[in-house]
Amino acid sequence: MSSPEQAPLIQPQPRAQHPQPVVVIGSGVVGLSTAWLLQSQGHRVMLVDPAVARPQPPEAGSSAALGLLMARIYRRSSGRGWRLRQRSLELWRSWRQQLEAAGQRLPWRPGLLQLAPDAAAFAAQTRLAAERARRGLTLQPLPAEALAALAPSLPSGAVGGLFSPEDGQLDPLPAMAALRADALERGLELVADAATAIERQAGAERWRIALAGGGWLEAPWLVMSAGLACPELLDPLGHRHPQVPVLGQALELQLPAGTPDPCQWPGSISWGGVNLVPRPGGRLWLGATLEPPAGEPFAAQASAAELASLRDLAGTAPDWLRQATVLRHWQGLRARPQGAPAPLLEQLEPGLLLASGHYRNGVLLAPATAEWVAERIAAGSSLSGISGSP
Template sequence: MVQNQSLSVVIAGAGAIGLAIGWRLVQRGAQVTIVERGASGHGASWAAAGMLAAGVETEPGEDALFHLNRRAQRDWPDFARALHQASGIDSHLRLDGTLSIALTRDEVERLRAAKVLHDRFGVASDWLSGDGARELEPALSPRVAAALRVADDGQVDNRLLVQALRAAFLAAGGTLEEETEIHALLREGGRVVGLETARGSRRADRTVLATGAWSAALLPSLPIRPIKGQMLALGMDPARPLLRHVVWTQKAYLVPRDDGRLLVGATVEEAGFDDRMTAGGVMGLLESAWRALPTIEEAPIVEQWVGHRPGSRDDAPILGEVEPGLVVAAGHHRNGILLTPVTAELIAELVLTGRADPLLAGFSLARFSPKAA
């Protein structure tokens, strides 16, 4: 095993995942270069809503992902403090709970099913009447019939997060090559030994693939595809925000930011890398938001954008060594920001020591092989 202080690592991708892994590796003595095809932090990480929703997004049959998500949520306060100290940039972590609301009888029954699942997994959630929900958020529609408040969920400003990660990585001594096209993985003697880029070869002892929805272009065996999401932001008075909690409806979520933006998202579309906003997408988001929060009618639209989530076949990330010298950290789908701290910690440990934490066992690429079926 190469000693940490002389271990060289090249990372493909400078989103939240790649930057966080790089930062953790440099902190532990590795020599790290991150190569990014565009501007760092301006892919899916920039387009995200920054929700930390390990509770609200609990789904049946996702036991392994639930435990990984909950570990990440527990890690977030210490991670945010360390990142703030290292970068001087506050990523505005807020763990003040989220509300999942119901406006119809069918939606109430879906909330009841969610509450049963929360109780089974040990998620702290409180059942609220419509009046109880409006006590927390007075601007909610009178039609809100019930809600679940998930106490431990929250949000972080993902755009500040990637700025902080970039600053922390560079301050720790990492090297960042932006606007550099990555052509291929560099292989020699049955081992991945770096990257072929538009600026030449970048050789290293270990290579980490963290290019999100674009990962399969470099490693076609990865079952990762882009899942298009349209989002928009409305303007609020920061001193008198329309909402204080993240609010989930059946078809949209609303995320209030400290700077006065109210994010409304997001569509889920199998549309490849199409980056166009559509009338139907915007209309659907605004209608769902308006049904929950009628006061948005007068709010200005201040931004609209499209992001591409990296989705795997089972909506869970692919984490671990897939070839000698090559580690993958991709396919995080809707949980990339939430999983940033734990992914960085587990992948850094794997790269440095060769030892895989037991938490990684459920996220190997091997789970998609015919033998695993």
């Protein structure tokens, strides 16, 4: 049950035929990925976010992410969601090689094991494996006896599972740091300020961005990747794309002495919507909950009952997990679109692109989203320049 990964040839980003000035609002994993790709292609990019010069704030969606990439094991076999996931998995593989060649390592653990709670679910997994095999993709059904041989022991109640060697887990914060560092080397400009309003310049193919600090920016291309902040900026223009916050809590645990290292598992574990991610040094990430936030302040919104259920895997946690010590507890808000599937990828007006609302798949879908943005800019390029006083 190995988890080999094909090593693609390093392919540098193609240079844009008509490099453009672009402002990207939002420095989460999607905004950073977009800024990095555009800068790599030769565009002049300014990344706008109050948190751009410091770690992600605790309420940010990227702060809640565990970085699981579920593409091959995705239950659907067609449609936009399927295509985005497969393309993103391919791009992450290529991006990791490009960034590592530039001296920026992205911590990656291949392999994902999705557990089945009953015989019907395992039968569905077996059918999915057969369907993927017809596409030339490898998924391996594992019966209960194969799961019983794994150490440390898996959650009780699992009757089987489906192993994907090509899916896996990418550590989100180091990945974002690598994208940021490489983009800065390539000339990315950071604006540590909040955008308070956007408007299209009358008679010009340019967008004007007002900043909380009193400055302003102008550019022919504006990419909105600010998650829950997007509706406030877009609503005055008549673009109604509501997004609601969904809170997620996660834990980092230190396993008891003598517990087998979970890094011996074939990969990360997905069980009933909860992810168990092996970490170095006998540690484990556990998350994340799905909670509608109740109100302010942010730290008081999280549900203690939801956290307790997460900690105990809703009553299915093995003894070694119950005995683990909590090292860290964190949470974040994911932006879920209302009335539309995630993510929101739309050209709203000439030069105005919405790339937001990724909900639980921001890390997975960041590369395909960035590529979508780059393709829109290439298709409608303008030769205007950035100006302003940030």
